[in-house]
Amino acid sequence: MGNEPATSRYVRQMTLPGIGEDGQKRLGESHAMVIGCGALGCTSADLLVRAGVGRVTVIDRDLVEHTNLHRQCLFTDADAENHVPKASAAQSRLCAVNPQIRVLGVVAELNSINAEVLIEDGAFGKPDVIVDGTDNFETRYLLNDLSVMYALPYVYGGAVGTSGMVAVFRPETTACLRCVFDEIPAPGSQPTCTTAGVLAPVSSVVASFQAAEAIKILVGADDAVTTDLLMIDGWHNTTKRLSLLDAKDPECVCCAGRRFEFLDATNPSTVSLCGRQTIQITPGAVGVMDLVQLRANLAPHGEFEGAETMLRGRFDAEEGLGITIFGDGRALIEGTDDPGVARAVYDRYIGT
Ligand SMILES: [Zn+2]
Numbered sequence: 001m002g003n004e005p006a007t008s009r010y011v012r013q014m015t016l017p018g019i020g021e022d023g024q025k026r027l028g029e030s031h032a033m034v035i036g037c038g039a040l041g042c043t044s045a046d047l048l049v050r051a052g053v054g055r056v057t058v059i060d061r062d063l064v065e066h067t068n069l070h071r072q073c074l075f076t077d078a079d080a081e082n083h084v085p086k087a088s089a090a091q092s093r094l095c096a097v098n099p100q101i102r103v104l105g106v107v108a109e110l111n112s113i114n115a116e117v118l119i120e121d122g123a124f125g126k127p128d129v130i131v132d133g134t135d136n137f138e139t140r141y142l143l144n145d146l147s148v149m150y151a152l153p154y155v156y157g158g159a160v161g162t163s164g165m166v167a168v169f170r171p172e173t174t175a176c177l178r179c180v181f182d183e184i185p186a187p188g189s190q191p192t193c194t195t196a197g198v199l200a201p202v203s204s205v206v207a208s209f210q211a212a213e214a215i216k217i218l219v220g221a222d223d224a225v226t227t228d229l230l231m232i233d234g235w236h237n238t239t240k241r242l243s244l245l246d247a248k249d250p251e252c253v254c255c256a257g258r259r260f261e262f263l264d265a266t267n268p269s270t271v272s273l274c275g276r277q278t279i280q281i282t283p284g285a286v287g288v289m290d291l292v293q294l295r296a297n298l299a300p301h302g303e304f305e306g307a308e309t310m311l312r313g314r315f316d317a318e319e320g321l322g323i324t325i326f327g328d329g330r331a332l333i334e335g336t337d338d339p340g341v342a343r344a345v346y347d348r349y350i351g352t
Helices: 008-015 018-030 039-051 076-081 086-097 115-120 137-150 200-219 291-301 341-350
Strands: 033-034 055-060 102-106 129-132 154-160 165-171 228-233 240-242 271-272 280-282 302-306 310-315 322-328 331-333
Touching: 008 018, 018 200, 039 086, 039 129, 039 154, 039 200, 039 228, 055 086, 086 102, 115 137, 129 137, 129 200, 137 154, 154 200, 165 200, 200 228, 200 322, 271 341, 280 341, 291 302, 291 310, 331 341
Parallel strands: 033 055, 033 129, 055 102, 129 154
Antiparallel strands: 154 165, 165 228, 228 240, 271 280, 280 331, 302 310, 310 322, 322 331
């Protein structure tokens, strides 16, 4: 920190009439939780950390890959080479960006089993806002359940291809995500970053809008918070706004009926990660795995490295397959798109 006066870093932002000294103080006392640290999460977390939000939690389940680097601004080539978990790489980078605040990277998949624990019992306490950096609707609906259950403002964002959208859901006063999109899209019905690609500046714009909304929420500038679903296309140069002022659905399963279907769901035990020949296996209960012991057990069967926060390696008898195991028992089986093959390897060597 050197000789930097505590507030000189934020002076250009405190000059803004909507923020001022008071707003800056509020930001410093706030906790933002960014869920998913891909393109959206990287940019929004970076902006929130630079803005001086006092506590920022970043949750992500995945490892940095070279295909991420064209758009995920917190990561370097070395992070991809070394298969660093995104949440860990993000924490290091963000702490270096602003040592005046606290940043926590959590290497985990937010799911129905751990969601309430992560929201209520995280090191930084309950968040004041949740920022969506996820890439799938199932997790978004889970975020929406959390948003409604805990009355947490939810800043939604999504980007794929050359277009993206942003909205803010504050279920106590506005519609919730399920009032607007009531059913989860069928698997395979929506384009993904793998099938359609993604234009990095578009994800960056979407995440910047998300960060702006989060800042407005945290400083208490309620009148300035958007009430629209904003849609932009960065290739065809179009923007559309759809007012959500009348979008609250009195029959909404979630915010009217207070049924939290995604929080109550049995956790899917296997999920294919966005077209990169990787299957994720999540055990059915939250537990702590002794990775040092596991490494010793696996040693006769192949080559393994690490054990502090994760264990990586290959089995001699499973050609072409790699495995990464995290301390909560979650594993990524690389080299296959077949959940059956992945499950078999997990059951064979790790067990449930
Ligand atoms: Zn609703």
